[in-house]
Amino acid sequence: MLDSKIPEGPLEKKWDNYKFNVKLVNPANKRKFNVIVVGTGLAGASASASMAELGYNVKTFCIQDSPRRAHSIAAQGGINAAKNYQNDGDSVKRLFYDTIKGGDFRAREANVYRLAQVSNNIIDQCVAQGIPFAREYGGLLANRSFGGAQVSRTFYARGQTGQQLLLGAYGAMSRQIQAGKVKLYTRREMRDLVVVDGKARGIVVRNLVTGEIEKYAADAVVMATGGYGNAFFLSTNAMACNVSAAHKAYKKGAFFSNPCYTQIHPTCIPVHGDYQSKLTLMSESLRNDGRVWVPKEAGDKRKPEDIPEGERDYFLERKYPSFGNLVPRDVASRNAKEQCDAGKGVGETGFAVYLDFRDAIARDGRDSIEKKYGNLFQMYERITAADPYTTPMMIYPASHYTMGGLWVDYSLQSTLKGLFVIGEANFSDHGANRLGASALMQGLADGYFILPYTIGGYLAGAKPGEVDESHPEFSKSAKEVEELYAKLLSIDGDRTCDDIHKELGKILWDYCGMARNEAGLLKAKEMIADLRKEFWTNLKVAGTMDQFNQNLENAARVADFLEFGELMVTDALFRKESCGGHFNEESQTEENEAKRDDENFCCVSAWGYRGEGEEPELHREELAFENVELSQRSYK
Amino acid sequence: MSANASKLINLTLKVWRQKGPDVKGGLETYEAKDISTDMSFLEMFDVVNEGLILEGKDPISFDHDCREGICGACGAVVNGRAHGPEEGTTLCQLHMRHFDDGDVVVVEPWRSKAFKIVKDLVVDRSALDKIIQAGGYISVNTGGAPDANAIPIAQEVSDLAMDAASCIGCGACVASCPNASAMLFVGAKVSQLKLLPQGDIESAKRAVTMVETMDSLGFGNCTNEGECEVECPKGISITNIARLNRSYFKARSLFKKGVN
Numbered sequence: 023m024l025d026s027k028i029p030e031g032p033l034e035k036k037w038d039n040y041k042f043n044v045k046l047v048n049p050a051n052k053r054k055f056n057v058i059v060v061g062t063g064l065a066g067a068s069a070s071a072s073m074a075e076l077g078y079n080v081k082t083f084c085i086q087d088s089p090r091r092a093h094s095i096a097a098q099g100g101i102n103a104a105k106n107y108q109n110d111g112d113s114v115k116r117l118f119y120d121t122i123k124g125g126d127f128r129a130r131e132a133n134v135y136r137l138a139q140v141s142n143n144i145i146d147q148c149v150a151q152g153i154p155f156a157r158e159y160g161g162l163l164a165n166r167s168f169g170g171a172q173v174s175r176t177f178y179a180r181g182q183t184g185q186q187l188l189l190g191a192y193g194a195m196s197r198q199i200q201a202g203k204v205k206l207y208t209r210r211e212m213r214d215l216v217v218v219d220g221k222a223r224g225i226v227v228r229n230l231v232t233g234e235i236e237k238y239a240a241d242a243v244v245m246a247t248g249g250y251g252n253a254f255f256l257s258t259n260a261m262a263c264n265v266s267a268a269h270k271a272y273k274k275g276a277f278f279s280n281p282c283y284t285q286i287h288p289t290c291i292p293v294h295g296d297y298q299s300k301l302t303l304m305s306e307s308l309r310n311d312g313r314v315w316v317p318k319e320a321g322d323k324r325k326p327e328d329i330p331e332g333e334r335d336y337f338l339e340r341k342y343p344s345f346g347n348l349v350p351r352d353v354a355s356r357n358a359k360e361q362c363d364a365g366k367g368v369g370e371t372g373f374a375v376y377l378d379f380r381d382a383i384a385r386d387g388r389d390s391i392e393k394k395y396g397n398l399f400q401m402y403e404r405i406t407a408a409d410p411y412t413t414p415m416m417i418y419p420a421s422h423y424t425m426g427g428l429w430v431d432y433s434l435q436s437t438l439k440g441l442f443v444i445g446e447a448n449f450s451d452h453g454a455n456r457l458g459a460s461a462l463m464q465g466l467a468d469g470y471f472i473l474p475y476t477i478g479g480y481l482a483g484a485k486p487g488e489v490d491e492s493h494p495e496f497s498k499s500a501k502e503v504e505e506l507y508a509k510l511l512s513i514d515g516d517r518t519c520d521d522i523h524k525e526l527g528k529i530l531w532d533y534c535g536m537a538r539n540e541a542g543l544l545k546a547k548e549m550i551a552d553l554r555k556e557f558w559t560n561l562k563v564a565g566t567m568d569q570f571n572q573n574l575e576n577a578a579r580v581a582d583f584l585e586f587g588e589l590m591v592t593d594a595l596f597r598k599e600s601c602g603g604h605f606n607e608e609s610q611t612e613e614n615e616a617k618r619d620d621e622n623f624c625c626v627s628a629w630g631y632r633g634e635g636e637e638p639e640l641h642r643e644e645l646a647f648e649n650v651e652l653s654q655r656s657y658k
Numbered sequence: 659m660s661a662n663a664s665k666l667i668n669l670t671l672k673v674w675r676q677k678g679p680d681v682k683g684g685l686e687t688y689e690a691k692d693i694s695t696d697m698s699f700l701e702m703f704d705v706v707n708e709g710l711i712l713e714g715k716d717p718i719s720f721d722h723d724c725r726e727g728i729c730g731a732c733g734a735v736v737n738g739r740a741h742g743p744e745e746g747t748t749l750c751q752l753h754m755r756h757f758d759d760g761d762v763v764v765v766e767p768w769r770s771k772a773f774k775i776v777k778d779l780v781v782d783r784s785a786l787d788k789i790i791q792a793g794g795y796i797s798v799n800t801g802g803a804p805d806a807n808a809i810p811i812a813q814e815v816s817d818l819a820m821d822a823a824s825c826i827g828c829g830a831c832v833a834s835c836p837n838a839s840a841m842l843f844v845g846a847k848v849s850q851l852k853l854l855p856q857g858d859i860e861s862a863k864r865a866v867t868m869v870e871t872m873d874s875l876g877f878g879n880c881t882n883e884g885e886c887e888v889e890c891p892k893g894i895s896i897t898n899i900a901r902l903n904r905s906y907f908k909a910r911s912l913f914k915k916g917v918n
């Protein structure tokens with residue numbers, strides 16, 4: 023029943039065939055169609071700009087006071103493309119293969135191939151927009167390599183690649199705002215999706231300044247609302263990142279895929295106190311020059327400088343000689359955890375490993391390292407008051423990215439007609455693990471080069487303006503949203519939503535984090551249900567509904583995380599194999615590596631909502647691999 | 659975690675509280691107790707707010723999101739300085755180790771005619787977006803761009819463009835300028851795009867429309883006070899304003915001669 027609508031033809035021709043066969047909307051008709059875009063990250067901003075350029079009327083929404091502040095702004099390391107500018111053997115096919123393999127063979131071949139194909143257009147587009155990518159002395163673009171790849175295909179703008187790409191997309195969107203083709207709604211939070219006769223017809227939002235509940239209708243809705251990494255409370259995501267929009271769409275009938283696929287990033291600044299509000303990523307690019315190690319002896323409390331070479335264990339280099347420090351993220355993270363669990367962790371808490379630049383500085387000189395990583399070193403020093411030029415950094419894994427998301431077919435349409443999902447919010451092209459520098463690529467591929475075509479295929483068969491805000495579904499939905507806020511305010515208990523969110527985060531981290539097992543997951547399920555009860559009986563929220571009220575905003579997001587967290591656990595319980603970010607302790611090889619079960623789990627899970635208190639319904643999309651051979655990933 | 663072990667300090671905060679744009683606001687005093695010097699300024703606020711919520715009081719509203727110094731959402735005037743006493747730092751990256759036990763810390767919102775107060779420390783900076791909408795981009799549609807390596811750009815030039823492009827749109831330059839001018843913000847964008855061959859083509863028109871939009875939104879004029887450069891968390895250099903001025907005056911004289 024789940025039809026991914028993959029076009030006919032050989033892999034290399036599928037996207038061309040799709041584009042040729044898709045119905046087009048006549049240019050004069052495009053201006054009759056209204057499209058809602060929720061989100062102004064790379065995906066939402068690029069989609070808004072491109073659709074407006076084509077002639078559609080776009081209404082774009084975001085939570086922040088400015089679209090330029092979407093979480094994409096924080097991406098540091100870079101963006102991949104198959105340009106092969108370095109002449110090191112890269113190609114569309116290789117990028118495709120690396121992404122499929124990196125994702126542990128749990129992504130759709132056709133989508134991933136298309137992603138690799140359009141990757142090159144993205145770099146061209148971004149340079150034309152004035153994005154100051156790093157360059158060589160001769161004036162051509164520079165590249166670096168990133169975890170999980172043996173070629174240099176990552177384009178970057180210092181340590182601020184996401185910022186520069188987002189400002190490019192924001193500029194393109196701003197130009198369309200000026201042209202009157204995009205109408206911008208900032209400080210608005212989508213709180214429900216309005217569905218009429220099985221089709222997405224609009225959204226209900228809370229105006230975060232006035233507290234008013236507002237209704238917006240359109241001919242199609244595009245969600246670009248980002249990932250749910252904040253389910254863990256502590257993560258590298260920005261504070262406003264949430265699952266609410268996606269979760270509401272799920273409750274309205276869109277299927278949610280692979281919620282248990284979460285990426286725990288290996289190079290983050292370790293946790294250091296209960297008050298901590300978020301974790302800071304140290305770009306993965308640091309692993310190009312930094313060497314990861316722990317003392318050989320458990321409990322060795324000497325200063326890192328005092329530990330002689332022979333008493334250090336460069337465990338990644340030792341275990342994975344061909345990839346060394348550049349193994350994919352899931353492998354690097356799990357290995358760090360393993361070392362710390364064995365008592366070899368360093369720092370005050372013992373939950374950290376060293377990332378050491380001593381040898382790189384000796385080899386290339388301080389200047390060269392400063393040029394590459396200066397701003398990251400500065401950020402590290404600012405937060406920890408330790409100088410990475412003279413003492414190794416300390417790092418530990420943290421929740422960073424979510425591969426799961428709303429299920430979409432090849433045209434990026436969800437199981438609800440007229441609801442398209444792009445960027446990190448969809449279940450995407452990354453399978454069970456995303457490679458570094460591929461999220462930015464996917465967000466911009468979706469927004470600039472894929473959705474603007476595919477949405478036309480849907481709208482070509484639609485009549486513009488069939489439903490407007492006067493439809494009773496809008497008032498019904500608005501009333502439910504209002505009631506939820508009223509309920510949150512009425513509990514008047516004695517715990518704050520942050521306090522409860524922290525507890526949820528700890529449950530998910532302990533039982534549905536880097537390693538999972540059945541007993542733990544079953545326990546987590548119960549704990550989450552209890553915590554949800556605690557939330558709805560003992561929460562305390564300040565203020566009122568009809569005002570700027572950040573505490574109320576937050577409480578509503580935590581309410582959704584408390585429901586969604588259980589779906590993550592349910593999905594993890596279903597997947598009785600290990601793959602990518604989902605490491606099931608009951609399914610490992612003799613060398614403790616993740617062991618897939620292709621016979622039973624070569625599929626995407628897609629969960630359908632069945633009502634309050636009901637177990638969700640599982641649908642499976644079976645994955646067919648016709649162009650690559652399924653192999654056990656090895657980075658040895 | 660830190661090399662210099664953390665300790666706990668107590669502070670007295672005087673924070674600007676204002677319920678909405680058109681009501682009177684004022685400073686209110688709060689005791690921030692047992693603050694770890696490893697906390698960021700915003701985490702210190704979180705702690706104070708958790709206490710206020712449990713006491714049934716209205717927590718302090720402040721904008722924030724990335725907490726990494728890159729989104730530009732945070733910002734307040736701390737003891738008279740935009741983003742606080744540390745140079746090159748946003749409020750979210752200001753750590754409490756820069757304060758001493760017993761300090762009195764006064765926190766106020768950005769003040770400018772162009773930035774209305776939404777609540778407490780939260781201001782409306784949409785005027786900055788409007789300036790960008792007026793021309794802070796290169797006018798290319800999606801598709802049809804030439805190969806990214808078709809036009810080589812000297813590394814020094816692209817580095818300068820990147821320096822200017824680092825602006826996070828926080829508005830500290832406006833808040834610290836005695837004239838509430840947004841020239842550093844505008845200069846950064848105009849410079850970035852003018853330096854690059856792709857953006858140079860429209861540079862004359864861009865400078866004029868952006869400056870005119872800035873003027874129309876209630877920002878003041880630049881009289882070379884230099885406060886903006888000192889308070890900018892991203893070290894955006896005032897030479898960007900000089901570059902903007904050159905573009906602007908050249909463009910004005912072109913427009914006067916009727917060349918458009």
Ligand SMILES: Cc1cc2nc3c(=O)[nH]c(=O)nc-3n(C[C@H](O)[C@H](O)[C@H](O)COP(=O)(O)OP(=O)(O)OC[C@H]3O[C@@H](n4cnc5c(N)ncnc54)[C@H](O)[C@@H]3O)c2cc1C
Binds near residue numbers: 061212248458
């Ligand atoms: C610290 C960090 C570094 C990273 N570095 C890299 C990197 O180097 N390379 C790489 O490829 N990837 C990187 N990533 C991942 C990448 O940044 C993200 O996956 C990507 O930017 C997501 O883009 P997006 O457009 O899907 O969503 P986001 O950028 O998350 O945007 C979401 C948008 O949706 C809006 N929104 C959300 N919910 C609602 C709602 N309910 N109502 C209204 N609006 C809503 C938000 O306001 C925002 O505008 C990094 C991630 C982090 C956390």
Ligand code: SF4
Binds near residue numbers: 843
């Ligand atoms: S120029 Fe500096 S102070 Fe002004 S908005 Fe940009 S980053 Fe902020």
Ligand code: FES
Binds near residue numbers: 732733
């Ligand atoms: S919160 Fe993003 S810059 Fe401070």
